[in-house]
Amino acid sequence: MVGQNSKKTFLKAMLYLLPALLVVAVFVIFPMFHTLRMSFYEDFNIYSKEGSGFGLSSYIWVLQDPTFHKALLNTFIYAVVTVPVSIVLSLFIAILLDSRIRGSKFFQTAYFLPYVTNAIAIGLAFRFIFHSEFGVFNKFLGLFGIDAIQWLNDPDWSMFTLCIFGIWSALAFKIVIFLAGLQGIDPQLYQAARIDEAGKWKQFIKITLPQLGPIMAYQFVIATINAFKCYEEVIGLFGDDGPLHSATTMVYYMYDKFYNANRYTIAAASGVLMFLIIMVFTFIQLRMSNKKAEQ
Amino acid sequence: MDIRLENLTKTFSNKDKTHETIAVNDFSFTIKSGHLVGLLGPSGCGKSTTLFLLAGLLTPTSGKIFFGDEDVTALPPEKRGIGLVFQNYALYPHMTVYDNIAFPLRNSKSFKEEHKDAKERKMEIDKIVQETARIVAIEELLDRKPAQLSGGQQQRVAIARAIAKKPKVLLLDEPLSNLDARLRIQTREEIRRIQKATGITTVFVTHDQEEAMSITDEIIIMKSGVIQQINEPQETYIHPANVFVAQFLGNPPINMFPVKVEGGHFVLNDKRAIRTVLPDGDYQMGIRPESFNLCEAGTDESVDAEVVFKATIGRDSQVRFNINGKLCEALIESDRQVAEGGMASFTLKRSGVHLFDTAGERIELW
Amino acid sequence: MEQENKITNPYARVVAFIFLLLGSVVMLFPFFWMISGSFKTLREITSPAIIWWPEEMQWQNYTTVLTMESNPFGTYFRNSTIVAIVNTVFTLFTTILGAFAFSRLEFKGRDKLFNLLLATMMVPSQMYIITNFITITRMNLYNSLWAQILPYSASVFYIYLLRQFFNQIPDQLYLASKVDGCSDWKFLWKIMVPNAKSSLVTIGLFNFIASWNAYLWPLMVTGDINKRTLSIGLKYFASDSGSDYHLMMAGATIVVLPLIVIYLIFQKYIIQGIARGGLKG
Secondary structure (H helix, E strand, O other): OOOOOHHHHHHHHHHHHHHHHHHHHHHHHHHHHHHHHHHOOOEEEOOOOEEEOOOOHHHHHHHHOHHHHHHHHHHHHHHHHHHHHHHHHHHHHHHHHOOOOOOHHHHHHHHHHHHHOOHHHHHHHHHHHOOOOOOHHHHHHHHOOOOOOOOOOOHHHHHHHHHHHHHHHHHHHHHHHHHHHHHOOOHHHHHHHHHOOOOHHHHHHHHHHHHOHHHHHHHHHHHHHHHHOOOHHHHHHHOOOOHHHOOOOHHHHHHHHHHHOOOHHHHHHHHHHHHHHHHHHHHHHHHHHHHHHHO | OOEEEEEEEEEEEOOOOOOEEEEEEEEEEEEOOOOEEEEEOOOOOOHHHHHHHHHOOOOOOEEEEEEOOEEOOOOOHHHOOEEEEOOOOOOOOOOOHHHHHHHHHHHOHHHHHHOOOHHHHHHHHHHHHHHHHHHOOOHHHOOOOHHHOOHHHHHHHHHHHHHHOOOOEEEEEOOOOOOOHHHHHHHHHHHHHHHHHHOOEEEEEEOOHHHHHHHOOEEEEEEOOEEEEEEOHHHHHHOOOEHHHHHHOOOOOOEEEEEEEEOOEEEEOOEEEEEOOOOOEEEEEEEOHHHEEEEOOOOOOOEEEEEEEEEEEOOEEEEEEEEOOEEEEEEEEOOOOOOOOOEEEEEEOHHHEEEEOOOOEEEOOO | OOOOOOOOOHHHHHHHHHHHHHHHHHHHHHHHHHHHHHOOOHHHHHOOOOOOOOOOOOOHHHHHHHOOOOOOHHHHHHHHHHHHHHHHHHHHHHHHHHHHHHHHOOOOOHHHHHHHHHHHOOOOHHHHHHHHHHHHHHOOOOOOHHHHHHHHOOOHHHHHHHHHHHHHOOHHHHHHHHHOOOOHHHHHHHHHHHHOHHHHHHHHHHHHHHHHHOOHHHHHHOOOHHHOOHHHHHHHHHHHOOOOHHHHHHHHHHHHHHHHHHHHHHHHHHHHHHHHHOOOO
């Protein structure tokens, strides 16, 4: 265009792209391969960048580590609980927010606010609220004669508390997306349904849900990926990985192996495994939603 | 300043370079200084490509473009001294009308050299913007943003921006196509007025024949990258060079059908109707709808035809005759007695009848 | 016009209102409790009764937190601000240039390169921080603010978002600017950028918030107390301070308050940004 030859255009484009490409190449693309390479060594010296014992030993070690099993299990529990619950709740809230009820402006501001907050800081606030002795939640339950629960100190309760915090944090983003989706549905569809004497429930099942189909699939994928990356919520709430490591997660495991235990190849292997698990889930979900869309 | 194109050709190849399209095929013509010229043709005929070649936004595959004596073929757009008005106006949405008009001046290196002092330059720009705004009658809109203007006003701003730097050539790409019918007529007269007032050589691309006919000094009719005819609008209407031009100009369109010559007569509806000096053979005849004159049956050189359809619209009646198996549309005065389904006789005005050979080229012979 | 899909039954509307009210209490309560706690005395914090609001607001909790030697929140705040602002400026710069190249310059291999970049978004960032730690150490940037800024100063996702917006700007504007004597560079900064203002504000806000809240990466590359940002500082402070929850809440409020202010000012941009791009992926 405008009388330039292709070589000149290419050079020019590269100049424009240089800053971004440099950062992405050094801090995104190179690490992908480098981490993968590291994961296949038994030992890796991060100063000489040399590894020894090429093979699958790190993977075998990780897969046999009970702490990893615990981290994997916890991450699954966290995903299986928080993803569906937060999606159902946020859809419900989005529908109410879309109903032009008095004060919906204020409500929107209130429901969206948690999106911008810092997980460490709000985690501290939750820690304060769920404190077994002087936390307001136990005091509140005490009014109904319920004995104080060790929300944060009892390994049997820690995952439960983490899930509550996780759902609370995840709602805002999903409500925004659902609300945008609901507002995008053609009102004529509802008018037509009313003429066909479809009740509110039927309208919801026959119009709202199918129309939100792609958004629902998107929410599931994003929410699952985010759930698998859960880490800051754990630190914010417990300060570590919970009583007796009861709330450890995959990212926590990776960080711990790398930073505290200096087991670099183990950390790399667990990182690759996490990536693979996330990939598999993403593909399964996309498949499922595509199939639904085809029907 | 004249604009001269010499053997100008532009081809586009598709992405895999397997196929080439010739958008502009070997153009050679001259546009006289100060003229308003219309590039007319159906969509895809290469008229916008020609305009963009003139602007320097596209580079020709071969051939040359001269502005006066200067070969501008290799010059980038900003060095050609042109103003271009786009179909969608392409006003900068974030700038006020004032800044839109001043923008090309602020960018111009030669303007900067002429007015070295920044303060003086600013005053000069202000003077030009005010003056240009007055020419296109938008003085009171200078502080607005394009989104706050109507389509017609945006159009004027686009013209003002194009003429502010006093271009040697003004190029307009379908400037009226986004306006409603009433504004279109008003604006095209406005364009003519501005062009006359400034005396800038102007090239105007359109697919609308009425637009081209009404305001241009000359029209260039194009089809699939090939020039069909260059002439004054009325001349082109009266002497179409070929079947395509004859059919393209005129509303309602010309009635075109095959005709035979036998023994010095055209055969119309199985009757030797009109005398001619053409040798026997096959021809194509075109009759303008306004050239039918009703007459008594049996009048010399009259044609008899069945009236298939009739509708009266105010002053005129629209009548369809069956001539040589083709439904021909005629406009006749509404007080003449014609009945749908009946027969009628008519003679033809010579000036409205055009003859072409079977290849479609005009035969100038009466 | 009557909205056909909305709740019309007046009783149902009351029920919906009450539900929304209760829900918003749940959403806002942690913020309220954090702020109210930050003004309480230690006695009020540990009291067995529920104290909604302190009898007297203890502003000195904030002065205590901000002037602590073991956890200098003033320094933390300064570091967070520097990192977030510099990082956002860098990101906007690389994003604008990258999006322009992918949107307007027709160079060879453009689509392939773009798809390659998009593919990198599939990989979770947690996977590459291991190597990035090594890279940063070898660049001698460990324990500097640059270590926190550099790796996140370009984002494929933001380039993708801005390119979408740039693509909507009509080609004719580009051609018009050529006729008016604009170079590509000038066109980008004088025409594209001013027109993409709202997209750029959104991207800038999201980047600022993400940078402000970043935790894992800054933690890994920070050794010295003077280089900590608020998120890390708060975490260390919480580990050190036992059950001084009134001080912890003051610290947490210092971290969260700027975010709330930004949110209240730019709510429209943030909501539109999430809805349009589905950010935070």
